Amino acid sequence: xxxxxxxxxxxxxxxxxxxxxxxxxxxxxxxxxxxxxxxxxxxxxxxxxxxxxxxxxxxxxxxxxxxxxxxxxxxxxxxxxxxxxxxxxxxxxxxxxxxxxxxxxxxxxxxxxxxxxxxxxxxxxxxxxxxxxxxxxxxxxxxxxxxxxxxxxxxxxxxxxxxxxxxxxxxxxxxxxxxxxxxxxxxxxxxxxxxxxxxxxxxxxxxxxxxxxxxxxxxxxxxxxxxxxxxxxxxxxxxxxxxxxxxxxxxxxxxxxxxxxxxxxxxxxx
Numbered sequence: 340x341x342x343x344x345x346x347x348x349x350x351x352x353x354x355x356x357x358x359x360x361x362x363x364x365x366x367x368x369x370x371x372x373x374x375x376x377x378x379x380x381x382x383x384x385x386x387x388x389x390x391x392x393x394x395x396x397x398x399x400x401x402x403x404x405x406x407x408x409x410x411x412x413x414x415x416x417x418x419x420x421x422x423x424x425x426x427x428x429x430x431x432x433x434x435x436x437x438x439x440x441x442x443x444x445x446x447x448x449x450x451x452x453x454x455x456x457x458x459x460x461x462x463x464x465x466x467x468x469x470x471x472x473x474x475x476x477x478x479x480x481x482x483x484x485x486x487x488x489x490x491x492x493x494x495x496x497x498x499x500x501x502x503x504x505x506x507x508x509x510x511x512x513x514x515x516x517x518x519x520x521x522x523x524x525x526x527x528x529x530x531x532x533x534x535x536x537x538x539x540x541x542x543x544x545x546x547x548x549x550x551x552x553x554x555x556x557x558x559x560x561x562x563x564x565x566x567x568x569x570x571x572x573x574x575x576x577x578x579x580x581x582x583x584x585x586x587x588x589x590x591x592x593x594x595x596x597x598x599x600x601x602x603x604x605x606x607x608x609x
Contacts, residue, residue, distance in 0.1 A: 357381065357388045365464070366392060368542040368574070375540060379468050392464060393576075467574040470603055474534050474563060476504045478527075493518075496528070503531055508538040526551070526558040533567070542571050553584070562588060566596040573607070582607060 357365070357378065364370050365378045382389045492500065499514030515532040519525060533548035549571070552564035565584050572581035585607070588600035 356385060357391070362388070362392055368540050370540055372538065372540055379464055382464055389465070463573050463576045466603065466606060467570055470599065471570055473538060474531075474567070476500060476531070499528075500531070503535055506538075508535040511535045512539070526555050526560060530558075530560040530564055533564070537567065537571070542575065546571060562591060562594050562596050566600070569600070569603075573603075578607060 361370075361378065365375065370378065382392065491497070495514060496518045499511045499518060502508075502511035502514065512532065512535050515528050515535065519528045519532060522528065529548045530552045533545040533552070536542070536545035536548070546568065549564045549568040552558050552560050553568055555561055558564070565588055569581045569584040569588070572578070572584070582604065585600040585604045588594060588596045589604060591597050
């Protein structure tokens with residue numbers, strides 16, 4: 340039973356690896372930005388958890404209880420295999436320390452097999468982290484220059500953009516959202532509200548906003564919205580949708596995102 344306890348502790352909340360609930364929250368975009376960065380830092384040095392997250396997303400995001408049930412089923416199968424290999428023995432099997440460690444390692448890999456994908460295929464979380472960069476305000480706010488010829492922004496909208504510009508994304512969301520209710524077709528507010536949602540881990544709310552902007556041929560943010568929408572799809576393991584958007588961006592001439600889209604497509608298709 341010692342090997343079983345080792346495996347159980349590895350995936351427990353106090354173990355060295357991510358717990359089932361951490362895996363579920365990360366894949367569903369429910370972690371805070373700080374917790375998400377901590378998970379992604381762990382994934383860099385832990386191929387086991389990286390494979391677990393890949394497989395978790397590919398198998399429909401099972402609940403932590405389902406993961407625990409699967410772990411118990413795998414353990415029972417391993418026990419049956421061991422017993423079948425030694426049918427003539429009537430006394431307990433004692434594994435030497437070296438083989439005990441090896442058996443525990445093999446068991447861990449078997450448990451991860453329900454999520455497992457070949458390690459050298461690029462992982463969604465790693466790709467997202469590699470290519471994601473926050474989009475900064477790229478138009479003048481009146482407080483930056485008293486000589487600006489642009490008309491002043493309404494105070495409520497200005498406060499929302501100021502909060503965004505100061506990386507106060509949580510504070511910017513209600514201000515931008517309230518303005519968008521009164522001006523639902525404003526592509527600039529749509530885009531930066533989507534950015535604020537993305538920065539706070541609320542990808543479900545960011546997707547429809549980026550979709551609207553990406554489908555607006557008159558918006559200056561159309562290509563940027565396509566890029567960030569593709570990154571979200573990659574993070575959520577929706578490869579086909581991501582590839583479709585990236586192929587469009589790749590074929591766009593004189594676009595800042597065209598070469599990046601080409602590089603990312605190459606990695607996705609490896």
